[in-house]
Amino acid sequence: MATGSRLDELTVLADQAAACTRCPLAATRTQVVFGAGDPDAALMIVGEAPGRDEDRDGLPFVGRSGRLLDTLLADEVGIDRTQVYIANVIKCRPPDNRNPKAEEIAACRPYLDDQMALVAPTVVVTLGNFATKLLLATDLGITAVRGTTYPLGDTLVVPTFHPAAALRGSADVLAHMRDDFARVAQLIGRAA
DSSP: OOOHHHHHHHHHHHHHHHTOOSSGGGGTOSSOOOEEEOTTOSEEEEESOOOHHHHHHSSSSOSHHHHHHHHHIIIIISOOGGGSEEEESSSSOOGGGOOOOHHHHHHHHHHHHHHHHHHOOSEEEEESHHHHHHHHTOOOOHHHHTTSOEEETTEEEEEEOOHHHHHTTOHHHHHHHHHHHHHHHHHTTOOO
């Protein structure tokens, strides 16, 4: 159970994000998709941006990619989404699900930094290029950096593919994701 102050601080931060107008996405969003899950989680998942389903529901990873993420968490880590904290690099859906722009990422970065500081996870899994490049401060793509664990302060970062890449039909991508999530289980001390 989350400590009251941590949960309170995340709630205040979510309220601030809900009123955010730092970038043009504020004009096109249905709602801000701040984050969800256990504020005391050992594992935090960071994706790219909300999609159509997330923009509608106000929760991260509720569409097809979310269902695959749920499966990977259950099968490889032995936990469900209520035991992790899930957020995105940017909190508003880009029109037509286009890639986030640099100024949008910069505008949302303080929210993600604060979420990570408040949750203080043992492990962060970055899903795809945008989250990985941002948190690892690299220009290298996900294919070049996945398969390795990286330190980020007191947190370990495990980069992997975005579930959408596996849903496009690549068995190799899904196999790599399974390997990466199995490593997460070891890092947080859980056996699936």
